[in-house]
Amino acid sequence: MGTVRDPADGEVVDQVVVTTFPAPHSFTGEDVAEISAHGNPVVLGRVLGVLLRGGARAAEAGEFARRAFLNGKLDLLGVEAMAQVLAAATPGQARVAANQLEGLPTRRLSAIRARLLDHHVRLEATLNFPEDAIEEIDERRLARDLAGVLGDLERFAAAARHGGLVAGGLPVVLLGRPNTGKSSLLNALLGRERAIVTEIPGTTRDTLEETLTVGDLPVKLIDTAGLRAAADRVEALGMARTRAALDGAFLALPVYDGAEPLGADDREVARVVREAGVALVSVVNKADLPRRAAVEELGPGPVVRVSALTGEGVPDLLAAIRAEAGRRGLERLEELVLLGAQQSEALERARQAVRRALDGLGSIYHDMLSVELEEAIRQLGLVTGEDVDPHTLDRIFERFCIGK
Ligand SMILES: Nc1nc2c(ncn2[C@@H]2O[C@H](COP(=O)(O)OP(=O)(O)OP(=O)(O)O)[C@@H](O)[C@H]2O)c(=O)[nH]1
Ligand SMILES: [Mg+2]
Structure with a gap:
């Protein structure tokens, strides 16, 4: 005091x-x-x-985190986790970040790096001191081990992709022909009147995003302009955005009007989703009205009947979204990894170098093999921060706010 x-x-x-x-x-x-x-x-x-x-x-933006990093108190995975701890909006996001701060992803990556270092040192030793009685490189054993490393790197990259989805919110796209009730459904899922709803087809002309918590996970719900063959220029632009939204989607929710027979525009919607190769849950809306849509036509995948008007079936739809997250392993939060953009790129370059080494075994010289392993080790060092230049550090820390 x-x-x-x-x-x-x-x-x-x-x-x-x-x-x-x-x-x-x-x-x-x-x-x-x-x-x-x-x-x-x-x-x-x-x-x-x-x-x-x-x-x-x-203090400058991120100055405390930067000093902690430079003094060895935090590695780059820890820095990324801290950024997420500060930004987390759902319990799930906070748990992924807290887990990473505990250091498990760092240990996973350091173990991979140590295995590569071990092989690199042996290769260098046989290359530099060929006359000494150093044990020969056993290529079969090396191939087996590099295949194991590659598998671990791919699992780590998948965990990082999933971590990125959880950090940014899982993009879930509502799409369908005009007037099926996409915007009404967005409002029903959010529990408030966010999007404009009218009986006029073509009401929504641009994509609209809102975040919703499902279970512990953030969902980025995206309402889109209705898809139809005969459209004016503004609608056509909106439809191009709908297709773009599907590209990065975690899940597509094609919405059909259950009170009308399915038509050519509906079949086009089903085709667009199939072609995008995105996971889907078909939604048959307007369950409060007599049903005239032949839902059997909707093809494979789960179908949920809802009424955006009365709220009937909305909990089932939320459960279906959650089930998809569970099926894809996203609810095992302790296994997810958070990476920044530069770290993801470095991880991918490490993976490619190990791949080249593995593919080249038996046909390329051992000095080339050694160069590939060295590259992989260096790139993994960029992910954890053991090997990173000051310019990259500037870009990493400038995202923090002052005083962190
Ligand atoms: N009876 C009934 N009407 C609904 C339901 N959902 C939406 N509507 C009505 O359907 C019409 C279109 O709803 P919107 O939510 O604007 O439909 P949309 O798919 O977003 O339409 P666009 O933005 O034009 O593509 C409105 O008149 C809504 O009130 C429902 O579950 N039951
Ligand atoms: Mg709409």
Whole structure:
């Protein structure tokens, strides 16, 4: 407990608590003092003013995380996890990030890197000291081991793709011919009137995104412009966006009007989803009206009947979305990995180098093999941060806000 006074006139600014963390037992690994003042922004501003006039300066964006990294308190996977801990909007996102902060993904990757290092050292030894009685490289054993490493890297990359989906929200796309009730369904799922709904076909002209929590997971629900053959220019542009939305979709929800017989436009919708190769749950809307759509025609995949008007069937649709997430392993949050864009690229380059080494075994010289392993080791170092240049670090830390 203490008092902050303005040295200029000795006036009391606030009663505060000062906590000190002697190095290396602080977040950054440096000597740190934290001042807890009363939360009022006016008071905080005055306390800061006193400190700044006394020679302190404000931290840059991400400066604390950067210092923690440079002092070996946090690796790059930890940095990414921290960014996500700060940004998490659902319990699932927070759990993935907290798990990564505990260091499991780092240990997985370090173990892979250690295996590659081991082979690299042996190869180099036989190349550099051929006259010494160093054991020969057993190519069969090396092939077996590299295949194992490749499998582990691919599993890690899949976990990172899933982690990215959870971090950004699983994109779930509502699509269908005009007037089937896509926007009404978006509103029903959100539980509020977000999108404009009218009886006029072609009401929605652009894609619209809203986030919803399903189970513990964030879902990015995307409402789209209706798809139909005869469309004006604005509608055509909206339809191009619908197709683009399908590209990155986790799940497509083609919406059909159950009160009308299925027509050519509906069959076109089913075809577009099939061609995009996206997982789908077909939705037959307007269950409050007498049914005239022959749902058997909708082909393979789950079908859920709902009424956006009365809310009937909406819990079943939410359960179907959740089941799809479970089926794809997204609910096993402890296995997911969060990577930044540069880290994902480095991981992919590492995978390619191991692939080339494996494919080349038996036909390329051992010095080439050694170069590929070295490349893979270096790229994995970029993922964990063991081997990263200052410019890349700038790009990583500038995403943080001031004071983190
Ligand atoms: N009876 C009934 N009417 C519905 C239901 N869902 C939507 N409607 C009506 O269907 C019409 C079209 O609804 P929208 O939600 O605008 O349909 P949309 O698919 O978004 O249409 P576009 O944006 O034009 O492609 C509106 O008049 C809604 O009130 C439902 O479950 N039951
Ligand atoms: Mg609409």
